[in-house]
Amino acid sequence: MFDRDRWREIFEAIGKNKLRTFxxxxxxxxxxxxxxxxLGLGNGLLNSFLSSFVDDAQxxxxxxxxxxxxxxxxFQENRKIQFKNEDFxxxxxxxxxxVEFATxxxxxxxxxxxxxxxxxxxxxxxxxxxxxxxxxxxxxxRYINEADLKERTKNIVIGRLVEKDLFKNESVLxxxxxxxxxxxxxxxxxxxxxxxxxxxxxxxxYTTVQLLxxxxxxxxxxxxxxxxxxxxxxxxxxxxxxxxxxxxxxRVAPDDQSAIRVYSLAEDIKETMxxxxxxxxxxxxxxxGTLISGVxxxxxxxxxxxxxxxxxxxIRKALGASPGSIIxxxxxxxxxxxxxxGYMGLLVGILVLKLIGNSLxxxxxxxxxxxxxxxxxxxxxxxxxxxxxxxxxxxxxxxxKPIIALRDE
Amino acid sequence: xxxxxxLHKSYKMGSNSLxxxxxxxxxxxxxxxxxxxxxxxxxxxxxxxxxGMLDEADSGTYFLDNVPIKGLNETKAAKYRNKFxxxxxxxxxxxxxxxxxxxxxxxxxxxxxxxxxxxEKAMDYLSKVGLAExxxxxxxxxxxxxxxxxxIARALAADPKVLLADEPTGALDSxxxxxxxxxxxxxxxEGKTILVVTHEPDIADMCKRIVHLKDGVIVEDxxxxxxxxxxxx
Numbered sequence: 001m002f003d004r005d006r007w008r009e010i011f012e013a014i015g016k017n018k019l020r021t022f023x024x025x026x027x028x029x030x031x032x033x034x035x036x037x038x039l040g041l042g043n044g045l046l047n048s049f050l051s052s053f054v055d056d057a058q059x060x061x062x063x064x065x066x067x068x069x070x071x072x073x074x075f076q077e078n079r080k081i082q083f084k085n086e087d088f089x090x091x092x093x094x095x096x097x098x099v100e101f102a103t104x105x106x107x108x109x110x111x112x113x114x115x116x117x118x119x120x121x122x123x124x125x126x127x128x129x130x131x132x133x134x135x136x137x138x139x140x141x142r143y144i145n146e147a148d149l150k151e152r153t154k155n156i157v158i159g160r161l162v163e164k165d166l167f168k169n170e171s172v173l174x175x176x177x178x179x180x181x182x183x184x185x186x187x188x189x190x191x192x193x194x195x196x197x198x199x200x201x202x203x204x205x206y207t208t209v210q211l212l213x214x215x216x217x218x219x220x221x222x223x224x225x226x227x228x229x230x231x232x233x234x235x236x237x238x239x240x241x242x243x244x245x246x247x248x249x250x251r252v253a254p255d256d257q258s259a260i261r262v263y264s265l266a267e268d269i270k271e272t273m274x275x276x277x278x279x280x281x282x283x284x285x286x287x288x289g290t291l292i293s294g295v296x297x298x299x300x301x302x303x304x305x306x307x308x309x310x311x312x313x314x315i316r317k318a319l320g321a322s323p324g325s326i327i328x329x330x331x332x333x334x335x336x337x338x339x340x341x342g343y344m345g346l347l348v349g350i351l352v353l354k355l356i357g358n359s360l361x362x363x364x365x366x367x368x369x370x371x372x373x374x375x376x377x378x379x380x381x382x383x384x385x386x387x388x389x390x391x392x393x394x395x396x397x398x399x400x401k402p403i404i405a406l407r408d409e
Numbered sequence: 410x411x412x413x414x415x416l417h418k419s420y421k422m423g424s425n426s427l428x429x430x431x432x433x434x435x436x437x438x439x440x441x442x443x444x445x446x447x448x449x450x451x452x453x454x455x456x457x458x459x460x461g462m463l464d465e466a467d468s469g470t471y472f473l474d475n476v477p478i479k480g481l482n483e484t485k486a487a488k489y490r491n492k493f494x495x496x497x498x499x500x501x502x503x504x505x506x507x508x509x510x511x512x513x514x515x516x517x518x519x520x521x522x523x524x525x526x527x528x529e530k531a532m533d534y535l536s537k538v539g540l541a542e543x544x545x546x547x548x549x550x551x552x553x554x555x556x557x558x559x560x561i562a563r564a565l566a567a568d569p570k571v572l573l574a575d576e577p578t579g580a581l582d583s584x585x586x587x588x589x590x591x592x593x594x595x596x597x598x599e600g601k602t603i604l605v606v607t608h609e610p611d612i613a614d615m616c617k618r619i620v621h622l623k624d625g626v627i628v629e630d631x632x633x634x635x636x637x638x639x640x641x642x
Contacts, residue, residue: 005518016506315502318463320491320519320567322484398483403463406502 010333024301025341031294032342035287036349036370042283044368046276051366060133061239062263063222072253081250081259085217100227103127104219106209110179114166123202125209133223141173141188148205157188159199232266239264299389302334306393313397314405323398330397334390335383342382410602411437416469418455429455431625442597444613445606447622457606461494461573462486474570491519495564499576501556503548509559510544516567534562538592554585561592572603578612590615590638
């Protein structure tokens with residue numbers, strides 16, 4: 001294997017038979033190129049799906065209410081289920097150790113005005129925990145805090161784009177913002193990876209909204225995040241448990257689909273991952289198939305090459321080459337060509353993936369690339385198949401009888 | 410040097426077999442220059458192949474330099490070929506992508522000699538056949554006579570006990586043939602044992618002994634007065 005003279009012999013044979021080398025190398029390079037690109041695009045698809053979940057914490061659950069669709073325990077159907085503060089407290093205190101963060105949400109819209117600028121924005125009235133559930137990142141100032149809740153302050157936190165729309169380049173902390181005729185004090189500016197809509201929001205304490213609009217303790221929705229140590233299966237079971245408990249609490253039929261709904265990202269992620277794994281598997285199979293056809297190609301060309309070299313190999317044997325040295329020569333040549341060509345295919349593939357970058361975002365392909373582990377495995381497969389592709393023709397070469405090879409045509 | 414007793418060889422041709430060598434008894438001493446003559450089909454090429462360990466006899470014994478040649482596996486045969494024998498073929502059989510020097514150095518490569526030694530020795534033998542200046546040329550750039558001289562240099566490079574030449578002048582015109590024979594005679598003068606298969610009487614007369622083969626048996630084995638090729642060159 002590490003005989004320098006033999007390598008020199010092989011390099012010479014390769015260098016002086018360029019067309020043959022190019023042909024066999026090309027098939028392998030092409031195979032690896034397609035394999036790399038397919039795998040990269042598959043990863044891009046995976047990245048794209050995963051990125052759609054990063055907006056919110058992945059262990060988040062949403063609890064929403066609606067109207068009952070069935071009569072149950074003496075109650076008429078079409079009864080409106082309304083969450084109140086006590087329900088939020090129930091969720092927060094009833095599942096100690098399982099619930100990590102919890103927040104209610106009340107949705108409103110409002111027309112915000114500052115000097116001559118104005119715009120309509122979505123308002124979410126929330127608990128301080130909301131920051132962690134939504135993965136809100138503070139750029140300036142602070143988020144809503146417990147004191148705001150207690151004092152029912154008119155403090156608000158505005159999105160980066162609200163600031164940009166209304167305040168241009170002015171600093172906003174401590175400024176007053178008029179929303180539907182009420183003055184609020186801006187205590188913070190945030191950004192959010194969920195896109196522009198998520199950054200055109202205004203957060204305020206839910207207690208404040210309850211006081212200002214109707215003086216009630218109504219809530220639109222309750223969000224929570226479960227303890228990350230729970231497995232996906234346990235998390236799904238947990239969300240079923242909450243749904244069951246709440247249905248009992250509100251006297252809703254257990255099979256009523258519309259009155260109380262617990263929606264868990266865990267379920268979504270699980271399903272998506274199953275689909276993605278399927279797609280990934282298909283891509284992988286196609287990729288391996290391409291690789292194998294490339295290897296078969298090199299096997300063919302090596303067979304052809306051995307046939308073409310029958311005379312040369314016969315001469316070598318007459319001059320004292322052992323069958324072992326003939327096998328080693330053909331094998332090493334095959335492995336060398338496979339490895340080099342494969343590596344070039346890999347490099348070009350990686351380059352193509354780099355060039356593609358995020359330009360295929362609209363086709364759900366984000367940041368396509370292959371990781372080092374896969375590259376190493378692919379290289380090993382390549383060398384292994386190179387050996388395999390070379391072995392059969394090499395054995396045939398070793399069996400060449402010098403008299404037949406040297407017989408004059 | 411070569412001892413052959415009662416050598417038989419037949420080839421299967423479909424259902425019937427063709428008996429090519431029908432009991433050959435033959436010995437060659439060191440330093441001899443023997444011509445093996447015979448018409449095509451007489452078995453002379455088969456005999457040479459067996460002598461060259463490229464083929465094996467069905468029965469009979471073969472000793473080369475007192476070593477029994479029998480039941481060798483391929484690896485061993487390759488080793489013996491490399492150590493004992495040098496081949497010269499009618500069609501030269503040079504490797505076309507290697508230069509004259511590299512062709513000559515090839516048997517040394519299979520003797521696991523190092524690169525420097527190979528180049529030096531190969532160059533020596535090339536000078537010996539008068540082709541030192543052509544060392545870096547490819548076979549396609551050489552004339553037929555030059556090619557055969559490179560082939561002779563290559564056969565000599567491994568310093569074999571016996572040189573086997575199968576119709577060495579068969580593809581050459583008579584002037585070039587005599588040049589090649591001149592070289593063969595020179596090598597023989599230095600003590601090398603050489604067997605030449607030929608069907609040309611004038612080439613056979615340049616050897617020291619002629620063995621006539623006919624239908625698989627030796628019909629005549631006589632020493633001749635050697636005609637020196639140098640007088641025609």
